[in-house]
Amino acid sequence: MASPLKIQPPVLKNYVRDLFQARGVSAEDAATIADVLIWANLRGVDSHGIARVPRYLELLGTGEANPTPEIVVHAEKSALGVVDADRAPGPVALTLAADEAIARAREFGVGWVSVRRTVHTGAIGYYTNRIAEAGLVGVGMVAGMPNMAYEGAQGASVATSPLAIAVPGTGKFPTVMLDMATAVIALGKIAQFKKAGKELPEGAAIAADGTPTTDPNVAKIPLPVGGAKGSGMSLMFELLTSVLVGEPILPGFHSGGPEGRKHRQNASLIAIDPSAASSLGQFPQDVDATIEAIKGLPVADGYERVILPGQRGAETYEQRSKDGIPVAEGLWSQLTAAAEEYGVDSPLVSAQ
Amino acid sequence: MASPLKIQPPVLKNYVRDLFQARGVSAEDAATIADVLIWANLRGVDSHGIARVPRYLELLGTGEANPTPEIVVHAEKSALGVVDADRAPGPVALTLAADEAIARAREFGVGWVSVRRTVHTGAIGYYTNRIAEAGLVGVGMVAGMPNMAYEGAQGASVATSPLAIAVPGTGKFPTVMLDMATAVIALGKIAQFKKAGKELPEGAAIAADGTPTTDPNVAKIPLPVGGAKGSGMSLMFELLTSVLVGEPILPGFHSGGPEGRKHRQNASLIAIDPSAASSLGQFPQDVDATIEAIKGLPVADGYERVILPGQRGAETYEQRSKDGIPVAEGLWSQLTAAAEEYGVDSPLVSAQ
Numbered sequence: 001m002a003s004p005l006k007i008q009p010p011v012l013k014n015y016v017r018d019l020f021q022a023r024g025v026s027a028e029d030a031a032t033i034a035d036v037l038i039w040a041n042l043r044g045v046d047s048h049g050i051a052r053v054p055r056y057l058e059l060l061g062t063g064e065a066n067p068t069p070e071i072v073v074h075a076e077k078s079a080l081g082v083v084d085a086d087r088a089p090g091p092v093a094l095t096l097a098a099d100e101a102i103a104r105a106r107e108f109g110v111g112w113v114s115v116r117r118t119v120h121t122g123a124i125g126y127y128t129n130r131i132a133e134a135g136l137v138g139v140g141m142v143a144g145m146p147n148m149a150y151e152g153a154q155g156a157s158v159a160t161s162p163l164a165i166a167v168p169g170t171g172k173f174p175t176v177m178l179d180m181a182t183a184v185i186a187l188g189k190i191a192q193f194k195k196a197g198k199e200l201p202e203g204a205a206i207a208a209d210g211t212p213t214t215d216p217n218v219a220k221i222p223l224p225v226g227g228a229k230g231s232g233m234s235l236m237f238e239l240l241t242s243v244l245v246g247e248p249i250l251p252g253f254h255s256g257g258p259e260g261r262k263h264r265q266n267a268s269l270i271a272i273d274p275s276a277a278s279s280l281g282q283f284p285q286d287v288d289a290t291i292e293a294i295k296g297l298p299v300a301d302g303y304e305r306v307i308l309p310g311q312r313g314a315e316t317y318e319q320r321s322k323d324g325i326p327v328a329e330g331l332w333s334q335l336t337a338a339a340e341e342y343g344v345d346s347p348l349v350s351a352q
Numbered sequence: 353m354a355s356p357l358k359i360q361p362p363v364l365k366n367y368v369r370d371l372f373q374a375r376g377v378s379a380e381d382a383a384t385i386a387d388v389l390i391w392a393n394l395r396g397v398d399s400h401g402i403a404r405v406p407r408y409l410e411l412l413g414t415g416e417a418n419p420t421p422e423i424v425v426h427a428e429k430s431a432l433g434v435v436d437a438d439r440a441p442g443p444v445a446l447t448l449a450a451d452e453a454i455a456r457a458r459e460f461g462v463g464w465v466s467v468r469r470t471v472h473t474g475a476i477g478y479y480t481n482r483i484a485e486a487g488l489v490g491v492g493m494v495a496g497m498p499n500m501a502y503e504g505a506q507g508a509s510v511a512t513s514p515l516a517i518a519v520p521g522t523g524k525f526p527t528v529m530l531d532m533a534t535a536v537i538a539l540g541k542i543a544q545f546k547k548a549g550k551e552l553p554e555g556a557a558i559a560a561d562g563t564p565t566t567d568p569n570v571a572k573i574p575l576p577v578g579g580a581k582g583s584g585m586s587l588m589f590e591l592l593t594s595v596l597v598g599e600p601i602l603p604g605f606h607s608g609g610p611e612g613r614k615h616r617q618n619a620s621l622i623a624i625d626p627s628a629a630s631s632l633g634q635f636p637q638d639v640d641a642t643i644e645a646i647k648g649l650p651v652a653d654g655y656e657r658v659i660l661p662g663q664r665g666a667e668t669y670e671q672r673s674k675d676g677i678p679v680a681e682g683l684w685s686q687l688t689a690a691a692e693e694y695g696v697d698s699p700l701v702s703a704q
Contacts, residue, residue, distance in 0.1 A: 079462045112461065153650065178587075235661065246632050276429035
């Protein structure tokens with residue numbers, strides 16, 4: 001193909017849903033997973049989009065992910081809840097957790113819902129965005145398997161655990177949304193540099209033996225952003241998620257047993273109701289005024305414009321909603337193979 | 353003096369308390385302010401310790417800080433509260449907010465308490481540590497006057513707004529506590545490099561005209577840690593504090609009016625009750641096991657040991673509790689001048 005394959009979002013979403021459904025996931029949960037993955041593609045975060053489908057299917061195959069989980073919500077104290085995911089795919093468990101956080105925030109002003117025993121969460125920004133769409137402030141963090149350096153230590157020691165924060169305004173501007181890894185560069189981005197044959201920026205990653213490198217073929221371990229700050233945040237997110245829900249990852253992982261190295265993730269989602277903090281109802285307007293203050297800043301040399309967190313993702317979302325989602329040929333072949341295996345029709349039969 | 357002046361913490365604490373009391377602050381509030389400032393010195397964060405006393409006294413003098421505030425606690429929904437500080441000095445307002453957050457977390461599992469209309473908060477770590485001492489997880493963030501660069505914009509655009517997170521273990525190790533600015537380097541640290549005649553690290557700060565510099569005499573604006581990540585976090589903390597409580601700082605500041613440039617800060621403190629998330633009661637043990645996993649990591653080349661967030665501060669705390677707090681001569685002269693003005697006895701009459 002001369003130009004990359006592009007597929008309309010609804011078509012791709014149905015295809016992904018069908019694949020998961022064929023793998024034993026309920027229609028509703030399969031649609032949720034598809035929604036979360038396609039959202040990431042629409043936002044331009046292809047590393048967290050349908051590129052994950054083969055791995056998700058694999059996790060379902062090995063039993064690390066559970067297609068028919070019995071999810072239980074614990075809430076011993078009312079504003080704080082715990083979703084016991086029973087190894088549900090992350091999108092299923094975290095969408096439920098986001099809705100739980102929203103309900104609690106509406107009642108108590110703030111809702112903190114942590115998720116235990118899930119697998120890969122997808123883009124955490126999806127859930128904070130969901131909370132923002134309900135008119136609340138959303139905060140989210142995830143902890144997973146160690147793949148990043150810890151300041152002063154050798155090897156992959158903590159995870160590139162992300163932090164996401166989404167804040168609703170009046171709707172005049174796209175939702176301000178920060179969605180950042182605690183690493184200088186995510187593993188998925190290193191792969192993109194490798195594919196493009198480009199050098200990594202200095203100070204972004206190290207080789208397996210700890211040597212600093214800008215060669216994406218050699219780079220194995222991303223470095224934490226700001227050294228001790230990034231690795232400190234990652235450790236704290238592990239304490240605020242995994243350890244909070246009684247599922248610590250680091251002791252088991254670093255003791256070296258096979259059980260400790262099994263893929264798993266934990267997360268915390270927080271919703272805050274701005275109307276509980278101020279009865280004036282000025283919050284959305286004040287958010288917009290703050291956005292305008294940032295947009296109005298003089299542009300620094302070497303930059304074309306001053307942008308808000310999440311603005312580029314929102315622009316890509318709009319563009320890809322019209323133009324379709326680009327799908328790499330290799331990934332398409334993998335999906336096609338899975339579709340054949342599970343007897344799912346490929347959308348391209350009719351789309352081509 | 354050959355060696356720097358060192359003063360025993362209780363002596364210094366009483367002196368600082370007396371200074372604030374002489375300036376019209378109640379005995380109780382003056383003791384709270386002294387407690388917060390001396391804690392920072394004990395932890396080795398001298399930029400947030402008694403070095404702030406002259407500025408705090410000045411703010412009380414100009415009326416920007418209120419020595420006799422009428423603090424009101426609003427709580428329209430139970431887990432989320434707002435402390436309207438009436439321009440109380442930060443330590444007074446935030447200590448109250450921390451205790452409010454603790455009480456709400458004990459009742460609802462999580463307590464989120466935001467503070468509006470305060471002035472300089474002191475070291476945010478103090479309050480998260482206070483929450484951790486109550487057996488709860490503490491999270492805190494502050495927003496203040498723009499003094500840091502925003503990725504892609506010219507000039508001081510957002511604040512070096514800090515994030516602090518403190519997590520209690522069993523007591524076997526010092527409390528794990530991250531307390532980080534969103535800047536590569538805090539303004540107070542630039543001043544320390546200047547005094548020591550040392551070059552700044554590359555990429556830490558820019559001159560007033562935006563030129564990158566390592567000369568601490570020329571450096572005026574710290575850069576955000578990780579570029580868009582640091583400035584994005586700072587903006588988000590402004591939205592989660594100032595805008596949440598109806599006191600946005602950025603629109604007024606950047607519109608350039610004198611009112612918008614008046615010193616003020618807002619903050620949010622969050623307490624989370626681990627016993628509400630898991631009835632197993634394993635949290636403190638799991639925190640310790642995680643600390644041990646980090647301590648046990650192999651040390652990277654060029655490092656002597658692997659340390660936890662807050663560990664160095666805890667070590668300094670122990671040392672200075674015994675040896676006394678070093679006080680620079682210039683600062684001591686300022687305090688002595690203030691003491692003479694307000695008729696407060698200097699402790700050195702008896703200490704020398």
